[in-house]
Every structure is written in structure tokens, then in C-alpha cells.
Amino acid sequence: MQERYEPLEFEAKWRQRWADADLFKTREENGRPKFYGLDFFPYPSGAGLSVGHCRNYIPTDVLCRMKFMQGFNVLHPMGFDAFGLPAENEAIKRQRHPEEMVHEYGDTYKRQMDLIGIGYDWSRSFYSSDPSYYKWTQWIFTKLYERGLAYRSNAAVNWCPKDKTALANEEVVGGLCERCGTPVEKREIPQWFFKITDYAQRLIDDLDDLDWPDGIKNQQRNWIGRSDGVEFEMAVVGADGSGRFDLESDQADADKPLRFRVFTTRIDTIFGMTFCVLAPEHPLVSDLAARADEETRVKIQEYVQAARALGDTTRQAADREKTGVNSGFHAINPANGKPVPIFLADYVLMGYGTGAIMAVPGHDQRDFDFARKHQVAIVPVIAPSIEESDQVVAAHTNGRAVESKEGVLINSGEYTGQAVAAAQQNLGLWMESLGIGERKVNYRIRDWLISRQRYWGCPIPILHDADGSMEAVAEECLPVMLPQVESYEPGDDGASPLAGIPEFLNATDSEGQLARRETDTMGGFACSSWYFLRFCDPHNFESAWDPEKVKYWMPVDAYVGGAEHAVMHLLYARFWTKVLFDIGLVHVKEPFARLQNQGQVLGLTPYRKPRDGEVLDVGEDGVLVSFEDAKNLSEADLQWRWVRMSKSKGNVVTPDEAVAEYGADALRIYELFVAPFEADVQWSNEGMQGAVRFLSRVCRLVSEFGPRYRPTWREELSGSGRDIRRWTHQTIKKVSDDIEKFAFNTAVSALMIYVNNLTDAIKDSSSDAELSEAVETLILLLSPMAPHTADELWEGLGKTGFTYHADWPRADEELAKVDEVMIAVQVNGKLRDTIAARASASNEELEIAAMGSEKVVFHIDGKEIRKVIVVPGKLVNIVAS
RNA sequence: GCCCGGGUGGCGGAAUGGUAGACGCAGCGGACUUAAAAUCCGUUGGCCGCAAGGCCGUGAGGGUUCGAGUCCCUCCCUGGGCACCA
Structure with missing residues (x-):
């Protein structure tokens, strides 16, 4: 049996045996609960996998392996997102055809995933570029x-x-x-x-x-961006501000009444509207230009041209000066009947709302900036209270609009004095009652x-x-x-x-x-918006999927991938699923019941301080240098930084390297243990060494105990090794719960503690039955995380078959219970002593025991005891003064 | 500017409102070795103390509580997302 963790001696052997036994072929037996564990659909890059990618696949594998051992039918597939720009650009660069290229890259991914022991059912795999897939x-x-x-x-x-x-x-x-x-x-x-x-x-x-x-x-x-507001109509009037627009003109429809609609989320500020703005692309602009005098018409047309010529980037830069042009026309504020000038300005976007706004410079910073530049009046209409309206004016003097929704309306006719929320409600209702406008919801998403x-x-x-x-x-x-x-x-x-x-x-x-x-x-x-459905029934040539199979497997129970897909893939896949639900093709409204985002693995990367006048890449404050060049740089010039592993940074560690040097199980344990699942981690060879040491300690423990191992321990339990049995059942519970909630780092930690305890315990020559239970349990709990080592040790104990086929240990709550607990004793909230007590001790007994502590007596000496708080099983706090 | 996270030893990190620092890494001391590596044993928040023990300590300040890393308020730093979306 292995006395230490020597991966070169057994890991490849076990992977071969798993493959020969078709171990990870999806089980679809009746009467079992199902579990669908899925990783984000990867695009197979030419650089292959880094240990950073493994951070995604290892945890999902651990969860899926445990679920299988717990008796679930587990669907754990993998395929490749092969269509699309990254693949095509890479193919063009390499002068290759993308078809053969992505398959070659995909093969590399598969080889690397197998290398680190991920238990995928490859018989269900496909590429999104396969005609049998993209047909659907x-x-x-x-x-x-x-x-x-x-x-x-x-x-x-x-x-x-x-x-x-x-x-x-x-x-x-x-x-x-x-x-x-x-x-x-x-x-x-x-x-x-x-x-x-x-x-x-x-x-x-x-x-x-x-x-x-x-x-x-x-x-x-945020991306969908719901806004609740009011959309209402404004009538255009002549430049003199009176009456309906009916400017004399030789154009045929010149006397057609002109109107436009605006959307606002702040209808409460309508009395503060001092102008309106139309987007340059607004359809009304050409009508206005047609009716404007010659000079204004030219100005409008020039502005529209200029706006069109600007790229979105420049145009939408938030810190840009607010440009615009006065149309010469006015619109009637329906709330108070007053005319306000209509401007065109490119800070209003045609693609959102109605492409036109009511501008309230007193309470919107953008409108404020524009009003200042174009000398439009600024009227405050919201203040903390009627008495404090001067505060608003003071803010305006300092160049700021007051965007707060706290306070009451001022200068707002009959609405003056109403709170913002009430005024929003009342003004909306008023507009609806007169048919001027209605409450409306707008979404930012396009x-x-x-x-x-x-x-x-x-x-x-x-x-x-x-x-x-x-x-x-x-x-x-x-x-x-x-x-x-x-x-x-x-x-x-x-x-x-x-x-x-x-x-x-x-x-x-x-x-x-x-x-x-x-x-x-x-x-x-598009291709990645339904692949999770195809995995349920990948070889179906008659239809995209058999509804019964999708009904069995969907939704995905654990979907694991990077947070960078927060609003693209995850939104699109949800949308397609909802459409398919509406058509009646799937029974779920949502594809992914549970989502987990893993952290990245960062590599230590050398940078050089910029030289005088050197231009840096966007977002960089140093110059990336190669590891070779770094050796020749002075310490003052060199800066080491932790950055995401990528080929271009030259800081990638591949799983091939890591497995060759430390072993696949060490890599798995390291990545699980080094930090919480969702946190970024800094790659460290020392940390890998720690994982190797841990696995070696497990091997040593099992091999040292091996000769005393009793396969029939169940019949031989004597009641002596009470502590051992308690550790065993506490550890089962802890590890099972932690894996379930993606707390892999504390799951590994619990196993480490367990191993440390057992290493001490086997020095005692008694309790072989209890230790046999413990060693078996240890191997099985380790199996999802370090499957090669677990199978090797399992076989070493004389077992046949795979740990994957063994039943996951069940925690016995009675055995996990402690019978003696350490009670913290505090005086005035400060720890003064710890005392041992029976777990079943009553509050009174604990209080008496605490009072009996010498240290406690010392600290309460001469004081009056005002109160004693007892937390059963935990602590006693004596309040004295 | 808005919306989310996050600030705990030298480092990664643990802690249902109840003994802060589990577990690991690095360090230090020791065993084994001719020696080193590996391995094993011990030790490791800071300050004071020979010791027993005491005081301080989870970004800063305040609050709630018998008790706060954990809850509330204000502020600082930091990572990410959105951003002229009315």
C-alpha cells in the first residue's frame, strides 16, 4: 500500500480503469433522484487549459461525484462552444480552417480535463458547430x-x-x-x-x-434597467409662446398641430421644467426645421449633421460639455400651461424612452449643466421642507442640481407641500384623468x-x-x-x-x-442558449430533445462558471428558455436553479515601471515584461503583480505542468482548499506542496493502520472508541454539508483535522473496529476530492471496485453528539476561564460550576452579582459590579 | 455619480450575536542525517511579566446588547458592475 502520495505510481492507472469501466456514463435508473451539474460551455482556445480553468471544473466534479455516491442519477456532461468569433479569428491568424482547428483544440481540452480526473460523460459531448447540433x-x-x-x-x-x-x-x-x-x-x-x-x-x-x-x-x-415613470404629451407652440402652433408657411401640412411625448421618472418635478430637449434624431426635428426661419434651420441642420458624425463613444462620454441648439419653438408645460423653449441636444438619446425629455435643471445634473451653458432659468421645486428652500438655491449656486427624492414640493401650484412620493402618485393620476399622459415603465435593455x-x-x-x-x-x-x-x-x-x-x-x-x-x-x-437542453438527449436525430428527458433532468441543479458572463450568456439562455416554455417545449421557466461563480487563479507577473514619456496600454500602470527580461531588471524598476493567468501575460501554469510535478489529486486538493470557492487565489507552489503533504499523511495513516484494519468492524464495535466514532460522524456531517454549499475549503480543512486526530489515535493499540470505520470513512469522504488516491487506498484495504460505486457515509446524529463540552466562563463579557461540563448539564449546574472557578472568584471578589447569562453548551457570563 | 461585494496574524483564510485567528503556508526551535532535502515533534497575533497572569486586538469613529469580526449609523480604503438611460 502507498505509504506516501506518489501520484506517478497510481493516478494514470486509475484514470485508465475508470475509462475502461465507463465509470461516468450517465445513470438513468428509475426511482432515483436526479442531479444535473453543469459547467459553462467553454470555447476551446488554442492555449489549452490553465490551472485557472480547473478552478471551474474541479468543484463541480466534487459535487457531482458526491451526489452519485449519495445515490443520485447524475448528469455531468461537457461539450464545446465552437462557433463564433474567437475561433474564427484564431483560425484566420493561423491560416487554418476553423472546423478542424476547434476539434483539435477541443481534444486538448478533453485530454486535460481527463488528466485532472474530471468525471464527465463524454458519450454526451458535442460541438456547437456539429450540423446535428446546429440543425436544432x-x-x-x-x-x-x-x-x-x-x-x-x-x-x-x-x-x-x-x-x-x-x-x-x-x-x-x-x-x-x-x-x-x-x-x-x-x-x-x-x-x-x-x-x-x-x-x-x-x-x-x-x-x-x-x-x-x-x-x-x-x-x-441593472442591465434590464426598469424605470417607472410617466409618459406625457407636449404641444408645440409658436415662438411667441401663445396659442397652438400654426405658423404661416407655404408648406402643405404646415398647420398640422405638432406634438411630442416625453418620458420622466420625476413627474414630481414637472413644475420645475424650464425647457425641453429632443434628441437630434427625433422625427419632429425635421418638422421644426422645415418651419423655422432660415438662420435657425441652418443651425438645426448643422447640429443634426454634427451629432450624426460623432461616434457613440465620444458622444456618450459623461464628462463631455453639453452641446445643443435652440429650435426657436416652445412647448406647453401641461402642469402650469407655461411655454418652455425646445432645444435639440445630443445628450438625449433617441434609443431610450421617447427620445425627448422635459428638462428640470433644478433637480437633474445633466439638465442643470445644459441650462447653465445655454442661459436657461433654473427653478427649484423640491426642498427638504418649505422652510428650507434656500438650501436648494445654495446648492445651485455651488453648481449642483438637487437630485434627492427626500422632501416636499415647492413652487408647484396646488401640489406645493406634498411629499415627493405622494406628488408622483397624484400627478400621474391627474395626467391619466385628463388623457395627457399615463404612468409607464421603460426598460434600458434593447x-x-x-x-x-x-x-x-x-x-x-x-x-x-x-x-x-x-x-x-x-x-x-x-x-x-x-x-x-x-x-x-x-x-x-x-x-x-x-x-x-x-x-x-x-x-x-x-x-x-x-x-x-x-x-x-x-x-x-445563440448556440450556447440551449446546449444544456441538448445534453439531456444529445443523440436525438428526430427532434431537438425528447420532452420527457428534458423534464427529467432540467433544471440544472448546479451551474458553475465565471462571473464575466453575468449579463450575456445567462440572460440570453434565460430568455430562450422562457420562449421555449411559452411554446410548451420545456416545462421550466428558468434553466439554472442554482448558479455559482468560481474565483480566478492569479499568477505572479513581472511589470516594469514606465520610462519617462512612455505611453501605456489602457488600464495599465506598468509595462508587462517577460520573465526573462525581469531577471535583468533592477529591484527598483521591477514590480510583481498578481494578475489573471493568460497566454499573453506569459504567467500561465498548465494542469499538465502541475500534474507532472505535484499530481492531479494534489492540484484538486490545493484548488479546493486554498480559498473560498468564489474568491480569487494567488497560485503558489508552496500551497501545492501543502496539498501533497496532506495526501501523504492520509496515505501514511491508512498504510500504517492497514494491518489492523477489520473489514467486519460493524460486528466488532465495542463502545470503547467513543471519541473516534464522534469525530467520524461529525466529519461526515461537516464534509457533506460543506460540499453541498460549495464550502470546499472548509470541507478539506475538516478532513485535515480528522486525519490529524486519527494519526494520534492509531498510536493507541485499542479501538481497531472504530478506527476501521474511521479509515473507511476517511477514504470515502476524500473520494470526490482526491479520487485517484481514494481508489488506491481503497484497493489497499482489500476492497474491490471503485469508491465512486461505494455508498456515501451517513452521519449518525447520536454518535456525532458530544457528551462533554468546554464551557467558556466570562465575567462582564471577558473570558476568564473555561470549564468542562456534561453536554446535558442544566443551566443551574453550569452556573454553580462557573461560580466555583477560582479565576472567576478572583474577578468577582467584592462585587455584586447582578445577572448571570447561561448559554447551554456554550458559555456562562457573570455580570458583576 | 449609482448598484453590488470586500477590509481579520508575516501570508491564504476559519468563526448559527457566545472562548477571534480553526485548517494550511511561511517562520522559529528540536529529532533523524556526515550534511542537506524529505519526514516527524514542538512553537508562532501584539505588548508587559521569571512565572502565574494581565492589558490590547477583526479599516476608523459612534450606537444597540450581559456579550459585536458578526446587527445599526457615519466615514475611509479597496475590488467589480453600470453610467448623459431622463
């Missing part, structure tokens, strides 16, 4: 199309000039392409969208029932732009008929196969490379007429 991605697209949830629209979209494709809003961060950091441009191209906005409210509401990290739920709520003008994606299954209409490709004609091509580089013209392939492009519609295929492909997030 297309099929789901047609389902959305039939329901009006997939539509084509000419829109000003975010275009990445480097990746040469349109991007979803979620893929644009701070005006830059999330993937390559290139500033995005606005382009008017017909694009495909999914109508996720129809589901905005449900996507917010159903978060409540999910067992997800609060941070992620919050991010989703529809999901799904089309990409790229080759390597799932073709959108749509035909453009000769008459200009569109139709979805019929199910029996799916999949629309992505053609095999030599060259697939994207062009600058906004057209997909597929548009240049006549054999693909030309097709016939359902009536046999000539038609043109849609040539855009779907962004990768």
Missing part, C-alpha cells in the same frame, strides 16, 4: 421567427471595424468591442434581432426564485442583435423570396449547412462572406421559386 439551433430560430420574436430591421448598429461584424449591445463595453478593444462605429445595416425586450419584466421577476449570487442578479436587474457578418457561425435559416418577402426554412430542409470553403475572411462592406458563394446563396423557396438565402450567421451566444 436553426430550428429554435424558426420557432422564434414564427412568434415574431426574431425580426430583421434596418438599424444603426454597433459595428466593429476590426472584427468586421455587428455586435450586440452586451458585447460593447465603454464604446469598445468587448473582444478586441477596437472603438465601435455606427452603421446602418439590416440586422436580425431577438425580441428580448418582450421578456424584460419576466426576466426581472423570475430572478427572485433563483439561487444565484446576489451580485449577478443585481447586474441583470433587443438582442444576433446576426454576424461572418463565416464561422450557425447560418440563419431564412429565405428571401423574389417578391421581397421572407420565409423560414422548413424543418425538413434543416440544417442549412455551412458550406465548406477555402477562404472565409470577412469583408468591409457589411456583407457576410457567405454572400459571395453562389451555391449557398441561391436556393428555392417553398413554392419552388428562386430565392436568396440569408447570408448572416448567428452570434455564438
Whole structure:
């Protein structure tokens, strides 16, 4: 038997045996509860896995292994998110075809996942680029199309000039392409969208029932961005401010009354409106320009042109000066009938609300800044109280709007004196009663732009008929196969490379007429929005899935991955699931009942202090240097930092290296133990060494005890090793509970304590039966975390088969109970002594025992005892003065 | 600016309102060794003390409580997300 942890001697052997036994093939036996454990669908990168990625896969594996041993049918699959830009860009760079490339990379991932002992059922694996998979991605697209949830629209979209494709809003961060950091441009191209906005409210509401990290739920709520407010109508009047607009003009519809609608969340401040703003793209702008005098018309047109020319990044920079132009027209404030000037300004966005606002400079900082620059009046209408209205004026003098919702209305006609909340309610009702406006909810989220003008994606299954209409490709004609091509580089013209392939492009519609295929492909997030359903029934060629199988396995019970997907994948997958629920194709409204985000593994990385005048990359305050160069730098110039492992930083540790040097189980134990699951960790060779030591101690304990091991210990328990049995059953409970709640670090800690205790206990030659139970239990509790070592030791005890097939130990609450406890004795809240007591001791007994302590007597000497607090099993606190 | 996290020994971290620092890493002392590595044993928050013991201590300040790392208020630092979204 192994006397120390020597992974080279047995780990590979066990992996081979597991593979030979098909150990991780999904069990679907009747009468067992199910458990679906899933890792985020990875894109297989050419760099392979780092030990950072393992931080995702190891914990899920531990939980799944324990669940299986507890008798669950466990679904623990893995596949590859192979379609999409990262793969295609990599393929272009390497002059390879993405198809063969992703399979090669996927094989590497699989090899590495096997190397660290992850128990995936590979028989269920697939690539999202497999026609047998994307056929059904297309099929789901047609389902959305039939329901009006997939539509084509000419829109000003975010275009990445480097990746040469349109991007979803979620893929644009701070005006830059999330993937390559290139500033995005606005382009008017017909694009495909999914109508996720129809589901905005449900996507917010159903978060409540999910067992997800609060941070992620919050991010989703913020991204969807519900705002409750009032939308109302404003009438445009002549420049003199009187009467309805009916300016004399030779234009035919010049006397048509002009109106526009505004949305506000602060209807309570309506009496403070001193101007209105239209977005430069607002449809009313051209009407106003047409009716304006020559000089103003030119000014308006110039401003609209200038706004259009600005990129989103510049235009939406929050610290930019507020530009704008006065239209010369006015609008009537419905609350007090007063006319206010209408400006055009690009700080108002056409894409949100109505593209027009009522501006209240007294209580909105943006309006305040604009009003100051353009000399518009600022009227305070909210104050802490009527008496304290001067505070508001003082703030304005200091250049600040008062955005607080605390306080009451002032200068607000009959509403003066009302609290903000009441006034919001009352003004909303008043507007509704007169039909001027109504209370309304707006969402920040936009529809999901799904089309990409790229080759390597799932073709959108749509035909453009000769008459200009569109139709979805019929199910029996799916999949629309992505053609095999030599060259697939994207062009600058906004057209997909597929548009240049006549054999693909030309097709016939359902009536046999000539038609043109849609040539855009779907962004990768479409493919990953349903893969968790396919895993339930991956070999189904008749349909996307058998509803019974999905009904059995869904929802995912533990979904594990990085927090960076908080609002993209997780929102899209929830949306698709809801649509499929509405169609009746799945029975769950939410795909992922429980979500856990693992922390990252950081590598120590050398940086050099910038030289004078050196320009740094965005977000960096030093210059990345290679480990070689670092050796030649002076200590003053060199800075070591902990940063996320990545190929480009040169700080990656691969599982291959870690396993070769320390062993797979050591890597597993280290990553589980080093920090809480969700925390970032700093990679350390010393820490790995600690894991090796722990596993060696386990081996030594089991091998030293081995000769005394009694397989029939159950019949031989004598009642002597009470402590041993108590540790055993306490540890079973602790480890089981901790794994369940993703507290792997404390689970390992509990095993370490257990091992330390048992190491002492075997020095005593008695209690062999109790120790036999303990050693068996130790191996089984260790099995999900260090499965190779557990199986090796299990066999060493003379057992046959795998620990994976053994029953998970059950904690006996009676045995876990302590019969003697240490009671803390405090005087005035300060610890003065600890005393031993029976666990069943009554409060009175504890109080008497505490009073009997010499140390306590010393501290209460001469004082009056005012109160004694007894916490059974814990402490006695004597309050004396 | 808004919304979430997080500040505990030299380090990673543990602690249902009830003995702060479990467990591990690093350090120190010792055993084994010709020696080193490995391993094992002991020790390790700070200050005072020969010791017994005492005092201080969970970012800062206040509060609630018999008792606060934990709950409440104010502030500081820090990580992340969103951000001209009306």
C-alpha cells in the first residue's frame, strides 16, 4: 500500500480503469433522484487549459461525484462552444480552417480535463458547430421567427471595424468591442434581432426564485434597467409662446398641430421644467426645421449633421460639455400651461424612452449643466421642507442640481407641500384623468442583435423570396449547412462572406421559386442558449430533445462558471428558455436553479515601471515584461503583480505542468482548499506542496493502520472508541454539508483535522473496529476530492471496485453528539476561564460550576452579582459590579 | 455619480450575536542525517511579566446588547458592475 502520495505510481492507472469501466456514463435508473451539474460551455482556445480553468471544473466534479455516491442519477456532461468569433479569428491568424482547428483544440481540452480526473460523460459531448447540433439551433430560430420574436430591421448598429461584424449591445463595453478593444462605429445595416425586450419584466421577476449570487442578479436587474415613470404629451407652440402652433408657411401640412411625448421618472418635478430637449434624431426635428426661419434651420441642420458624425463613444462620454441648439419653438408645460423653449441636444438619446425629455435643471445634473451653458432659468421645486428652500438655491449656486427624492414640493401650484412620493402618485393620476399622459415603465435593455457578418457561425435559416418577402426554412430542409470553403475572411462592406458563394446563396423557396438565402450567421451566444437542453438527449436525430428527458433532468441543479458572463450568456439562455416554455417545449421557466461563480487563479507577473514619456496600454500602470527580461531588471524598476493567468501575460501554469510535478489529486486538493470557492487565489507552489503533504499523511495513516484494519468492524464495535466514532460522524456531517454549499475549503480543512486526530489515535493499540470505520470513512469522504488516491487506498484495504460505486457515509446524529463540552466562563463579557461540563448539564449546574472557578472568584471578589447569562453548551457570563 | 461585494496574524483564510485567528503556508526551535532535502515533534497575533497572569486586538469613529469580526449609523480604503438611460 502507498505509504506516501506518489501520484506517478497510481493516478494514470486509475484514470485508465475508470475509462475502461465507463465509470461516468450517465445513470438513468428509475426511482432515483436526479442531479444535473453543469459547467459553462467553454470555447476551446488554442492555449489549452490553465490551472485557472480547473478552478471551474474541479468543484463541480466534487459535487457531482458526491451526489452519485449519495445515490443520485447524475448528469455531468461537457461539450464545446465552437462557433463564433474567437475561433474564427484564431483560425484566420493561423491560416487554418476553423472546423478542424476547434476539434483539435477541443481534444486538448478533453485530454486535460481527463488528466485532472474530471468525471464527465463524454458519450454526451458535442460541438456547437456539429450540423446535428446546429440543425436544432436553426430550428429554435424558426420557432422564434414564427412568434415574431426574431425580426430583421434596418438599424444603426454597433459595428466593429476590426472584427468586421455587428455586435450586440452586451458585447460593447465603454464604446469598445468587448473582444478586441477596437472603438465601435455606427452603421446602418439590416440586422436580425431577438425580441428580448418582450421578456424584460419576466426576466426581472423570475430572478427572485433563483439561487444565484446576489451580485449577478443585481447586474441583470441593472442591465434590464426598469424605470417607472410617466409618459406625457407636449404641444408645440409658436415662438411667441401663445396659442397652438400654426405658423404661416407655404408648406402643405404646415398647420398640422405638432406634438411630442416625453418620458420622466420625476413627474414630481414637472413644475420645475424650464425647457425641453429632443434628441437630434427625433422625427419632429425635421418638422421644426422645415418651419423655422432660415438662420435657425441652418443651425438645426448643422447640429443634426454634427451629432450624426460623432461616434457613440465620444458622444456618450459623461464628462463631455453639453452641446445643443435652440429650435426657436416652445412647448406647453401641461402642469402650469407655461411655454418652455425646445432645444435639440445630443445628450438625449433617441434609443431610450421617447427620445425627448422635459428638462428640470433644478433637480437633474445633466439638465442643470445644459441650462447653465445655454442661459436657461433654473427653478427649484423640491426642498427638504418649505422652510428650507434656500438650501436648494445654495446648492445651485455651488453648481449642483438637487437630485434627492427626500422632501416636499415647492413652487408647484396646488401640489406645493406634498411629499415627493405622494406628488408622483397624484400627478400621474391627474395626467391619466385628463388623457395627457399615463404612468409607464421603460426598460434600458434593447433587443438582442444576433446576426454576424461572418463565416464561422450557425447560418440563419431564412429565405428571401423574389417578391421581397421572407420565409423560414422548413424543418425538413434543416440544417442549412455551412458550406465548406477555402477562404472565409470577412469583408468591409457589411456583407457576410457567405454572400459571395453562389451555391449557398441561391436556393428555392417553398413554392419552388428562386430565392436568396440569408447570408448572416448567428452570434455564438445563440448556440450556447440551449446546449444544456441538448445534453439531456444529445443523440436525438428526430427532434431537438425528447420532452420527457428534458423534464427529467432540467433544471440544472448546479451551474458553475465565471462571473464575466453575468449579463450575456445567462440572460440570453434565460430568455430562450422562457420562449421555449411559452411554446410548451420545456416545462421550466428558468434553466439554472442554482448558479455559482468560481474565483480566478492569479499568477505572479513581472511589470516594469514606465520610462519617462512612455505611453501605456489602457488600464495599465506598468509595462508587462517577460520573465526573462525581469531577471535583468533592477529591484527598483521591477514590480510583481498578481494578475489573471493568460497566454499573453506569459504567467500561465498548465494542469499538465502541475500534474507532472505535484499530481492531479494534489492540484484538486490545493484548488479546493486554498480559498473560498468564489474568491480569487494567488497560485503558489508552496500551497501545492501543502496539498501533497496532506495526501501523504492520509496515505501514511491508512498504510500504517492497514494491518489492523477489520473489514467486519460493524460486528466488532465495542463502545470503547467513543471519541473516534464522534469525530467520524461529525466529519461526515461537516464534509457533506460543506460540499453541498460549495464550502470546499472548509470541507478539506475538516478532513485535515480528522486525519490529524486519527494519526494520534492509531498510536493507541485499542479501538481497531472504530478506527476501521474511521479509515473507511476517511477514504470515502476524500473520494470526490482526491479520487485517484481514494481508489488506491481503497484497493489497499482489500476492497474491490471503485469508491465512486461505494455508498456515501451517513452521519449518525447520536454518535456525532458530544457528551462533554468546554464551557467558556466570562465575567462582564471577558473570558476568564473555561470549564468542562456534561453536554446535558442544566443551566443551574453550569452556573454553580462557573461560580466555583477560582479565576472567576478572583474577578468577582467584592462585587455584586447582578445577572448571570447561561448559554447551554456554550458559555456562562457573570455580570458583576 | 449609482448598484453590488470586500477590509481579520508575516501570508491564504476559519468563526448559527457566545472562548477571534480553526485548517494550511511561511517562520522559529528540536529529532533523524556526515550534511542537506524529505519526514516527524514542538512553537508562532501584539505588548508587559521569571512565572502565574494581565492589558490590547477583526479599516476608523459612534450606537444597540450581559456579550459585536458578526446587527445599526457615519466615514475611509479597496475590488467589480453600470453610467448623459431622463
